[in-house]
Amino acid sequence: MQVAPRxxxxxxxxxxxxxxxxxxLASLWAFTAFGGWGEQAFCGVDSAHDPTCATGFENAVLSSLAVVIPAVVIMVSALVLRRVRHYPDRLGMMLTAAxxxxxxxxxxxxxGGYLAQPS
Known part of the structure; x- marks a missing residue:
């Protein structure tokens, strides 16, 4: 990594x-969405677990896929496409957008998790 004047x-x-x-950020999202971090944080654990909240949190995760899929596509294309990978300005711009x-x-x-919490 470097920050240098051009x-x-x-x-x-x-x-x-x-x-x-x-x-x-991808790891954080994956652990929050599928690793149980988010459901545990918003819906409780063990005897205090609320199935209605869990369903609401699952809907929030599914809604976030509308943003995750373009992020993954941008990341993969930025790293795979030669015309992007060999130009640091383009690569940096695409990875920043992702x-x-x-x-x-x-x-x-x-x-979504906040809204799914029981009152």
């Missing part, structure tokens, strides 16, 4: 930074 007044950030951010989509997916899961 020309006078212009800074360049290595594409490794948004790539690592994408990996971290990172923002991951943040949006986390927001959907969080908001």
């Amino acid at each position: 020309r006078t007044g212009e800074w360049w950030i290595s594409p490794a930074i948004p790539a690592v951010a994408n990996a971290a 990172a923002f989509l991951w943040v949006g997916a986390e927001g959907i899961v969080f908001l």
Whole structure:
């Protein structure tokens, strides 16, 4: 990773930074959605577990897939397509866009889980 000036007044950030951010955000979303973190946080555990809340949280996860799928497509295409991979500006731009989509997916899961909580 490096941050270095390209020309006078212009800074360049290595594409490794948004790539690592994408990996971290994707892992966070996966553990929240499918690893039980989100359901446990919003719907309780053991005897306090609310099945209605769990269904609402599952709906939130399914809703977040509308944002996750484009994020995955952007990440994979940015790393596979040669015309993107060999140009750091394009690669960084695409990976940054995917990172923002991951943040949006986390927001959907969080908001959906919050709304699914029993009153």
